[in-house]
Amino acid sequence: MRRGCVVAAFVWLVALLPTGSFAASMVGPTGATISGWSLNSTGSNTISGGTLTISSLLSSYTVTVQADKSKMSEYSGGAYVSSGKTLSAALHVITSRTGGSGVLCNGSGTNATVGTSATTVASGPGGLACSDIYSVTLSQATSIGDNALTPGHTYHIVLTYTLSGGL
Secondary structure, eight states: OOOSOEEEEEEEEEEEOOOSTTSEEEEOOOSOEEEEEEEOSSEEEEEEEEEEEEEEOSSEEEEEEEESSSSOEEEETTEEOTTOOBOSSOOEEEEEEEEEESSSOOOEEOEEEOOSSOEEEEEEOOOTTEEEEEEEEEEEEEOTTSOOOOTTOEEEEEEEEEEEEEO
8 A cells, every 4th residue: 555655766868879970869868867756646747858859861760768677666775676666557758849950850759658678759750950859758657556665765767768760
């Protein structure tokens, strides 16, 4: 049974798969930590996850996200707690194109359920002087069955964003 509120912490990493010398680049949340996110005992919880900016000379690009765990898990003292608690629902990364430049640039975002396999969060046509800007929102559903954690413990997940492109 759940009592009190849950505090979740995130660590973000950004990886870039090189597809050619300076042919594509991604600027986004690198090594950023979101901490102090108090989750409601039930319902949907959202928080800003920053911005992704994609520049591509390639014919197309895809951005994926992959987590180190399938669901947010109990964390304390710089490590996951052995046999620790896990939230019942997976985290969602929601991207929405908010701007960019270029004649044919018009990438699209998505609502991706995060897991240990790479999942697409944004894609676009790419092209000469093409850039797309996406707002990132993190969404975590909670239920009354999710456990509150002892003081000093948090729910934690590491997200890795990867950019790849086609020639």
